[in-house]
Amino acid sequence: MGISRRDFLKGGIGLYASLSVGDIFSLAAQAAPRPSTSKILVVVQLAGGNDGLNMVVPYADDAYYKARPTIGIKQKDVLQLNQAVGLHNGMPELSDLFKKGKLAVLQGVGYPEPSRSHFRSIEIWQTAEPRKVKDTGWLGRYLDLTAPAKSDPSETFFPAINVDPILPKTLSAQKVIVPSVSNVADFTFKADPKNEQDRLAQIDAFNGIYKDFKLDRKYVDQLRLVGMDTTSASDYLNKIVQNYKSTANYPNDGFGKGLKFIAQMIVGGVNCKIYNITLGGFDTHTNEGRNQDQLLRRLSTGLSAFQQDLEAHNKDSDVVVMTFSEFGRRVAENGGRGTDHGTAAPMLVLGSGIKGGVIGDHPSLTSLEDGDLKYKMDFRTVYATILDRWLAADSKAVLGDKFDQIPLFV
């Protein structure tokens, strides 16, 4: 096939219309040479501050029930992981995956001098920099460091894909632009359907104008780059999605649909190593029981459908899912059957290529700092392990420091 990667990228919108599905797939493979690792990371952000103590319940500790007389998860309901902790009763699917060795539960993850502000703390997790405000995200820096040397900015076609409406700081980078796509059905360039000839003339004009649009105004360069990425990504992703079939049963909500879309892209062979998706609503100051229960059920059913889908397509050993939240919540419940902002909390890591199990010790429920848990594991050790062991990157270059590794991989 006589189309080079450069032609493919320069073609912009309209090019794919003339290609067969087979062409598209070989183009996808050709679009960038596979880097040394084909491993993929899916980051799941649990926004709002997920109450770790009610997700991974220290059911054997009386102090837990003393601190949470109304919202504590009853011992008999807990899905036991070991002698000390168990999962919330709304997470049977993840409990099964734990038994199969595909789920790791990392306990007491946090960082020194924790911030209880949603916005500052999420920024710390996203940038991996607790000491000062930083512009780039940890995965953004990873993308910058691994971006192939290039003359054309569109060479980094799909460095990562964000499935949320807003790009999280995790993926803020200096060199690469990360596309956001949350609804592939609306992700097509439209023009007057009654005038096909004119539609093509418009597309020509659009591509021509964007190619060299230069104006001395703030934001114009960024707008131009995103505009070009938008139109070239659109046809490509639409083709990929058309050719995907699945029997996995995703929950019919935004989170489930987002996970399904990620599976479609992975199965379709999109050359992208990082995906980001958010499940929000964890800021449970009141009526935590009902609210968190619903969210954890969505998390558990969604992630297990995703895992099942990847297994059915033989992609499961290429993919690791990692969850995090800006903070856990205070040990003691408040007056509204909820919990206020706290500190350390567990992270979940899922995948066929990891070593499952409970990793690390649970923080003490009685030796507290300002009513909050003292963290046991620095979140940057988790990032470092994933960068070095999974993405075959240099964690020190990304994180600015050398961190210990945790036993997450065999």
Add this chain to the structure above:
Amino acid sequence: MHSKIDEYWIEHLMRRAGFGSTPDELKYYKNLGFEASVDELTSPEKVKNDKLDDILSKQDFDFTDMGDAKRWWIYRMSYSRRPLEEKMALFWHGHFATSNAKVGNPFLMYQQNELFRRNGLGDFQQMLVEVSKDPAMIIWLDNQQNRKGKPNENYAREIMELFTMGIGNYTEADIKEAARAFTGWAAPSTYYFNKKQHDDGEKTFLGQKGNFNGEDICKILADKPATAKYISKKLIAFLSHDDPDEATVERISDVYLSNNRSIRAVTKAILLDKTFRSSKAYHGKIKSPVELVVGTVKSLQVQKLDGDLSALMARMGQNLFEPPNVKGWDGGMAWIATDTMMERFNYAARISTQKFDTADGYINPTKLAKNYNVTNASEMVDNLLAALVDGDVPANTRKKLLAYVSSDLSDQDHGHHAKKMDAASNTSDHDKHSNGKDASNIADHDKHSNGKDALNIADHDKHSNGKDAPNIIASAPGAKQPFGPPSKQGPPSPTGKNLDVKMRGLIHLIMTLPSYQLS
């Protein structure tokens, strides 16, 4: 007498202190001049709004319905003669960002919106007290559950972190103490002081001791220099330019502190500040989805609003009454990602195609061409560029648009059904749109219009005075293209069916330009 520069900056002023303008509004404010326009905009209570009241009274809004409440607000933003009043309501909605996703009560959201309109240019202290007692806010940040002996810290934290001073100006202990002061401030449906649940003991808050209640906390916070700076900085970024420097923030926050926290004084100072009329501010911000959608409605003089405009805004990343979290919308490049950009492109396609199908209430290409005094293809491109993006595009963009407009439909066949267009035979087809209802609708809208010329091109000629115009204009190709007598050399204007299609296509393309995303 008003200079050309004045006129030029008035378009900028209307994008920032409002949502852009219709050609007639522009004419009105240009006549008034810059400073008098700022005076009028910052004193909305003195401006009669009967046209809007009339439009609203014909709609049967049910404020217990979220869709209706959104529609109501979009009508206000589109047709109010007090644009800054609506712009400030939008600012405060983003500042005290409350979401119906949790409140679950559209009527309370509507009431909160009226609170923002009432206090939008008033004393910030009064605003803060009223917001603290606002039922939607009480539900949103859980003050309902903030009880004596069992405090809930949510409101106490956010009032300091996001609503007044900003992070770094208080301790965790201040949060705990402020939470005690707000105990018992409940809102089953309206604000209600639950004395039994109020902790009236002594508190130590930001270094002061006293038996503070919530109002005391609001008063202490509203007078803090940190609050003056925080609010000033946010307002400068909203109205003028992103990332203002320290000196500018200082200048504006002094106005806040020396005028009893008057937001009217602050707003006026920002609009009259030297930085407002600078190249840094001009086209230096990205339009929010609300600004993009409402601004388009205004500049294309759409008279009939679709019920789903709010859904379009939501897909572009700004869902009215449902901000993403208590921090509100970040703005700037956060508006721009591949999917929200695609939504902007889709909106351009929709406005430029379907909207023309209905003769009643919407514009049509033939009428537009007439309004813009188009006699040849260059004028078509230049006049629409001037109207939609101030002519602020690179020269080669203008050339490519001209090539698009001048290309014959029958020449563009790319292997699809070839169809020779006979312009003459199609004339009658478009003629029926060029008179009748539309015209009267458009003229009807603006009380300043005498009805006979919707847009006077001569008035639009801000670029012709190159030497004393701000230097930023010099780079715009419009500067070299004053609208004089029609050029004899220019390619002929498309006619008939061609004109209809090309006008649509041209508007579509201009709306997808980077320039169109700028405010």
